Amino acid sequence: MRTVSSSLDFALRLADAADEITSARFRAQDLKVARKPDRTPVTDADTAVEDTIRAMITERFPDDDIAGEERGGEIGSGRTWVIDPIDGTKNFLRGVPAWATLISLVIDREPVVGVVSAPALAKRWFAEATEGAYTDDGRKLSVSGVLSLDDAYLSTTHLGSWVDFHSREAYLRLVDACWENRAFGDFWQHCLVAEGVIDVAAEAIVNPWDVAAVEIIVKEAGGRFTDLKGTDTFLGGSALSTNGHLHDAVLAKLSS
Structure with a gap:
């Protein structure tokens, strides 16, 4: 696999930690599900993942801001880690494997690192600014050439x-x-x-x-x-x- 920056490497380690939690809770018989004010579901896995990622970021980058789906936060100037602990929560709670943890480092409102980790699909996608986009098997991604x-x-x-x-x-x-x-x-x-x-x-x-x-x-x-x-x-x-x-x-x- 290609050499990655320290920020991308850290984001990939955040995804590893998230995958460990989500994989253990996916299809768990004791999964706890609540409904948020906007009537969307949240599981105990969502909150556990975001809390874990937040703790890791705070330890490694105490001056960075964090914005996440479950705990909030603002995206302003400077460095902000943007987190969706489980994108596709409805799939997750119903046992459909199409869900993922999304992690991005945003600087001055521009994403510079992005990781999407979908362990139930055995897939991970990642990118960093000017360095291309890849899957975790080292394949470089390229969009289609369809013109019409x-x-x-x-x-x-x-x-x-x-x-x-x-x-x-x-x-x-x-x-x-x-x-x-x-x-x-x-x-x-x-x-x-x-x-x-x-x-x-x-x-x-x-x-x-x-x-x-x-x-x-x-x-x-x-x-x-x-x-x-x-x-x-x-x-x-x-x-x-x-x-x-x-x-x-x-x-x-x-x-x-």
Whole structure:
């Protein structure tokens, strides 16, 4: 495997610690599940992972900020570690193996390191600025070369979120323009864009910890990542990953 920076190496060690916790709790008969104020679920594994990662960061980088799904925090100037302890909690609690821990180091609101670790899929994706994106078997990632929406493979999350947060009609226009569509959802669809096996991943509603890590992975694989308005940010409340060639055409379908 290629040489990694100290920050990426540390992020990978954070992912190792997270995997140990999540793998032990996945499909556990005594898994504890609660409902947050926004009615999304949280398990004892979510909180255990975030607390463990926070403790490791505080010990190693006491001056760094931390923002996570379960314990909060702000993303401002300087260094901030952005954590989603389990992206795909609904999958996790139902026993579906498509879930992951997402870890990103953000400097001045720009992701510079990203790690997505999905132990139940036996997959890990990671990237750092200017150094490319890779899987944990050392394979360098590269987006697809598909040039037309007619040939594009599209993925999204729950269709109902488009009704509530964007436009169901706009999404259906995009679906109709594409060759194929599925709902792989969450982190996985963006990582599949980075791998070049699908071409477009679109989400009508996201939080920063949902996409900080995948943004840099997609970009370092040669793709493009914006919000649904086309703004180059993971802080826009929505997410669009593409192979780059298709990005403007997707934005036109979603805005027309």
